[in-house]
Amino acid sequence: MTNVAVKPNEKAARSAVDASAEVPLGARLRHAFAFRNTAALYLLVFMVIIFSLWIPHTFLTTGTWRSLLSDGAVTALVAVGMVVPVAAGVVDLSIGAQVGLGAIVVARLLVSSLPLPLAIVLALAAGAAVGVFSWLMITRARIPSFIATLAIASLITALIAWISSSEQIINLPPEFAAIGTGQLFGITYPFFIMIAVALVLWYVLERTPIGRKVYATGGNPDAMGGNPEAANLAGIRTSRIILGSLVTEGVVAAGGGLLLTSQLSTGDPTVGPGYLLPVIAAVFLGSTQFRGGRFNIWGTVVAVYVLAVGVKGLQLAGLPIWIPDLFNGVALLLAVGLAAWRAPR
Numbered sequence: 001m002t003n004v005a006v007k008p009n010e011k012a013a014r015s016a017v018d019a020s021a022e023v024p025l026g027a028r029l030r031h032a033f034a035f036r037n038t039a040a041l042y043l044l045v046f047m048v049i050i051f052s053l054w055i056p057h058t059f060l061t062t063g064t065w066r067s068l069l070s071d072g073a074v075t076a077l078v079a080v081g082m083v084v085p086v087a088a089g090v091v092d093l094s095i096g097a098q099v100g101l102g103a104i105v106v107a108r109l110l111v112s113s114l115p116l117p118l119a120i121v122l123a124l125a126a127g128a129a130v131g132v133f134s135w136l137m138i139t140r141a142r143i144p145s146f147i148a149t150l151a152i153a154s155l156i157t158a159l160i161a162w163i164s165s166s167e168q169i170i171n172l173p174p175e176f177a178a179i180g181t182g183q184l185f186g187i188t189y190p191f192f193i194m195i196a197v198a199l200v201l202w203y204v205l206e207r208t209p210i211g212r213k214v215y216a217t218g219g220n221p222d223a224m225g226g227n228p229e230a231a232n233l234a235g236i237r238t239s240r241i242i243l244g245s246l247v248t249e250g251v252v253a254a255g256g257g258l259l260l261t262s263q264l265s266t267g268d269p270t271v272g273p274g275y276l277l278p279v280i281a282a283v284f285l286g287s288t289q290f291r292g293g294r295f296n297i298w299g300t301v302v303a304v305y306v307l308a309v310g311v312k313g314l315q316l317a318g319l320p321i322w323i324p325d326l327f328n329g330v331a332l333l334l335a336v337g338l339a340a341w342r343a344p345r
Contacts (some may be wrong), residue, residue, distance in 0.1 A: 015087075040289050040299070040306045047306075051313035058316045066186045072308040073190035074099075074256045074263075078275055078280040079300050080198045081252025085245040086283055087295040088139065088204065088238075089218035092246065093149040094130070095279055097156035099274020102127050102257025104160050107169040107267020116176055120199055120258060127254025130156065131247035138246075139239045160269045169267030180262030190259045194301075197252060202297040210244075215294065217241045277328045279308060284337035305333055 051059040057062060082095050092098075105126045109119035130152065137148040182189045205211035217238045256275075261267050285307070286300030287293060310331075311324045 038289060040285060040302050044302075044306045045310060047309050047313060051316070055313070055316050059313055062186075064312065065317070067306070068308055068312050069191050070188040071312075072304055073188065073194045074260050074280055075275060075282070075308070076301050076304040077190065077194040077197060077259070078253050078256040079279045079286070079304050080194070080201055081249045081256070081284070081298050082279055082283050083295050083297055083300050084205070084214065084248045086244070087218045088214045088242055088245040090145045090242060090245065091136065091149070091280075092249060093146060093276065094134065094153035094156060095249070096273045096276035097160070098127055098130050098250055098253035098272070099257040099260065100158050100269065101255075101273050102254030103261040103271055104164050104169065104257075104267050104269050105254070106258045107172060107261050109333030110172050110176060110296040111169055111267075116173065123258050124251050124254050127250035127252075127257075128247045129250070130254075132243070133298050135243040136248075139242055141157050148286055150207065157273075160272070164267060164269040166269060168269070170265075172267070174259070176262055177265045178262075180259050180264075183203050188263070189262070190338045193255075193259065197255075198301055201248075205297065210241075213241050214245060215331075218295075261287060277325075277332060278304070281328055281332035281335050282307060285331065288335070303335070 022103040078095060078099055082092065085092050102123050106119050106123035109122055110116065114122070133153055134145075134149060137143050137152065138145050141148070143151075180188065180190055184192060205214060213236050216236055257272065260271055264271075280298050283295065285303035286298075287295045289299030289302055290296060291299060307328065310327050314323045314327060
């Protein structure tokens, strides 16, 4: 009989499969639903109970929950786009400005009588261009991502003011408004667009070699951190991975801005920055859910709606207008703290 040599990595993979098969089903379920792994879901249940007892006549209505799903769709879309570069080790502080750029570019192009499909493509291309520029600053100019993207946010803000003359752009075509306000089962189209984008990005990150390279570029696949040097030594072209991640984020963020303009039927030059805090909070809180400290798509989507439920409940209870900012700020601190706590030493 001929002996077949088994490569070390194949042996390791088989050992891992055998080990996972030996874990009892009960133990796996306990791990999957442990508070440490699904804290956001427990927080969601807690808030639903509190608000149901506090304001049952407004919080428990079907209209409130449909509105919540629709209103959180753009934030969730932008957040899942941001998961990709963050997983690759780049935290992009220009994400809010990119939303604003997509919102104002599509509005300006539409009032300039460009066909709707062309205006959408050019707005998404503007987001991709921001991703390329961010990549150049981070990988070629070697500016730390925090500083580079913070400066880029300021540049984009100036560009938005120039394009819009610091005024709202009105008289958009009605067929464009249908994209953001049309409904299916009582929920607006942006929610379903967000789910479709999330499915695609989840598949790429979790089921393809490209996704494994993204996580390797960002550091330990099962924890926070970043070690592109180690990924380079492993043969991964980290510069290309970062480029693809930033371009993906730019396109998705511009798409979020496009949907926002469609919902408002107005190009508003001030809408973008408000997305920065809730998006970052959702991405970091999402990293503590389901995947043991790894940035992931569905954890981020859940985190967006957990934060949205908290904000909506407080608003319905009649609390002051500054409460959402306070809630999101506290959520960001807790999210980063939980993410750091989950990371192994």
